[in-house]
Amino acid sequence: MNIFYKIALRGMQNSRARTMVTIIGVALSTALITAVITFGVSLLNYAAEGAAQKYGAWQGLFWDVDEDFIQRQNNNAAVAQTIQTETVGYAMLRGGVNADKPYLYITSFDEEAFAALPISLLSGRMPENSNEILIASHVAANGGVELSVGDQLTLGIGQRMAGEQVLSQQDAYAADELLQVEQEQTYTVVGIYLRPSFEAYTAPGYTAITKTDAATTADRFNLFVTLHQPWQIRSYMADTADGYDYSFNNKVLRFWGLSEDSADTIFNTLLYAIGGVVLAIVVVGSVFLIYNGFSISLNERIQQIGMLASVGATAGQLRSVVLFEGLCIGLVGIPIGILLGLCGMQIVIWAVAQRFNAILYDGVPLVMQISIWSIVGTVLLSLLTIFISAYIPAAKASNMPVMACIRQSNEAMLDPKRMNTPKWLYRFFGLEGMLALKNFRRNRKQYGSVVLSLVLSVVLFVSASAFVLDLRQTMEQTAVATTYDIGLGTQDMSDAALLNLYDSLQQINGVYESAYQAVVEYRCDIPADGFSEQAAAMVADRDVVGLPMEIHFLDDAAYQRLLAYAGVEPTVEDGQGMHLFAVAKLRADSDADTDSYVDLFSSGSIYADIIPVIHGVADEEQEQAVSITLVELPLPDIPPTQKQTSYSEQREYVFEAVAPWSLKAQLEQAGYTADCRVNGITFCSVQPSQSVTEIRQVITDVGVTDQYFLLNFAEILEENKSYIFIANVFAYTFIVIISLIAIANVFNTISTNMRLRRHEFAMLRSVGMSDRMFHRMLCFECLFYGMKALVWGLPLSVLAAWLIYSGLFFGGADTIQFIIPWGSMGISVCSVLIVIGVTMMYSVRKMKTENIIDALGDALL
């Protein structure tokens, strides 16, 4: 072996601790980069697969093509899979209120299409023949036409024409287009489903899906294409479209960065910006760590280079020594790092995979995706950093005279002014404090990286914690907290049918509590003198004020439970007819950030008339006098519904009454049926998912034909919890990574510096410094470094936390409050001092037992 390589190897063997620290630094950095990239790639892959499961795996869609075109696509080697659906045609949506979307777009799916293009059924079932149809839920929400399962639709179906041109779903509605009706068809609505992802927002028709059978005779098709190489989809669609319209499955493509949807551009920018920032921080931190590992022993290396140069080594030979050393360290450190990174990530993925499955994409496993290119990139980056870090001493040494290298006399001269310390320091902290400050000032540059590492970690730790806090606040505020786990809501179901269904649902597994209720709209006429002073503005000059109110009719058991919970006596007999309990509060200050309410009425009970709202109008003929006792109780959560009352949410007051179910029949004796916002059944279950499946089965068995909403709120809550969990995993993985970088940097810098100061420590001990004084001096030094890191780190971290808060606030989360992250700041302060302290003490432990003369040896021999 070349003598220079031998020297390099022996040098590494002799300074085993230094070599180990450098290898650990390299391994840790490589591990961090590998882990971050692998996690990112795995997550994107998971998201893409999940999106494919939810929206279909197709990438591009050709609209209204003919069979020849389909044949050509099927023969194309780039195509992995095609799915075709048949275009039945357009029909006018009678009663539709959206002028830009006046049609139903009827398409027909065969078994294969139903399997490949996921459909989220809200109620009912899938169509089984070409006479049955699924209607999208936005026909009601957006189109204003309420269709229910069981409805019969007779439609005049045809093509949209603009002159001679046949228009597709990709062509937005134009006033001068014509619907050329070709056939009439009667469909039975068998299910309501969520708007399909392939329907563009500008599409002129609401997609209705029927089932292809022998009777279906279409000559135009929609072709869903999946390529072997997803990133070719854009050029492929453009090149092969042959004049046909086409669109993309942006919900899937966005995870490959291929979506050009404007909303996805923001998503992509955000995704890549966050990913980029995280990666940049890790890369910079890692490069810093590797570089630090080498530069800390700069003087030692320069001395070695000087000695070699003094016996005639050329610049090229010296370079080869340092590069060889770098290569050796890389050969050991990089594979260990990659292995560590992959193993670490596998453990993290194992830990979080189950939680990931709980949200969004059930059945898509989160698995580790190893990207070969990212590993190659990591290796190259690490090697480059190692070489540059190893090369710097060689370059520096080549500019110094040989003897200066050996003697290390080119070290910066100390500035006597900087070494002056205030007298009070000696008075209060003794010689140890004075020496510590002098050392701190002298070693400013060497310890710069310690301070920087710590500042970086403090800022990242605190801001990541603040981010999690903000996120938690957002989640808590958006969380749908309900008093039940599963809600079944309807509007049209008769009370008898509801109670019948309630009885049928008593045997559902996991359900431990169930209740039924109805929310009915009334108007309440109250004499003006009943209002409180604060509500004077509402009264104006009227004698009687009519306030919209809702009455919650609860089943008797639930009603009793609610009153008992609120501590209210259930029966009040005052001989004044019917009696209700109500919550009536007025918002105190509409400008205030937090809601505070005052009483709407001046006394604890009022006598008023209630008038049922029938088809949107208060029917005064049905007016009834009631006495209302005003109480403070938590209003029960209502079953799920899409129907909002006209005044809800915006009004400045709350006026809602609760009544037992038995009273409903009493009120409706006159034979009217007041407008019902919702009636339904609520369940508390220990196994909400299983219960929902069983409830759905019972609904099918009973043959419910009314429109209903069945929602698993427990799942929604679980989803929110899972989002917080995932945010926590991200934030804390990030924090752990950054902290590891920082600890490695701090440990590396301090321990090497301590070893370099061996001689100086021995000098102090030779003139009588005791171990206790020595410890005190080092403690003061720790304090100085820690204080410096914290003086910079804490304000910066508060600033970062505020920036994150502002970002979220302006990004839409405008209900969250800025919280100074005292907790994480406290943890930072302790951690910084502990990390520095432990490292220093660890470093001096060996020195303490060392012979003074051995440490002084270099100078004495």
Added chain:
Amino acid sequence: MEFLRIENLCKFYGKGENQVTALDHVSLTVTKGEFIAIVGASGSGKSTLLHAIAGVDVPSSGNIYLNGQDVYGQSREHLAIFRRRQIGMVYQFHNLIPTLNVVENITLPVLMDRRKVNQQRLNELLALLGLEERKYHLPNQLSGGQQQRVAIGRALMNVPAVMLADEPTGSLDSKNSYEIMKLLKESHKKYQQTLLLVTHDESIALQADRIITIADGKVVRDGRVKRP
């Protein structure tokens, strides 16, 4: 009167076949106020002997008694205090603390004791050492001779009972060497200090009362200097 007694002192470096004997059963006694020169070839063990006496290099076996007290029989804490108060050690390469100025380096043993610095003593020393003009300079702003004088100042500040000097003039020119020796002798006389000095320089050795010659870790000659 016996002041320093060394009994069967041994010091080994390394282990097994690589073991080197630096001191081989050295025994000697020194009376108070004596000025002894220790001479010998390089690697003979003279510096090791001095370091052992100074309490900075733990011997492998044997004992050293100073004023009746077993030097290495004390705790680490007491040994540190012993070095600070009883011993004044001057190394060949000064061993000054680079962050402390001249005054702070000289008064270091006093500051370590958290005692008040005797300003009169300090000024006397600075005058004696010729460092009055340089008292606020850092070691890197001083010449080699000046740095050595600071080291001597530090050794003398506490008026220790024993002064140990390991080739104090080894890295100095003849003029500086003369000055340093003059200082050491003046202090030795003035404070009745016991002075042990390792040197290669015969002319310096001849200034002592007694010369001990060491070879291969053993005392091979121990004789008084006869003055005309």
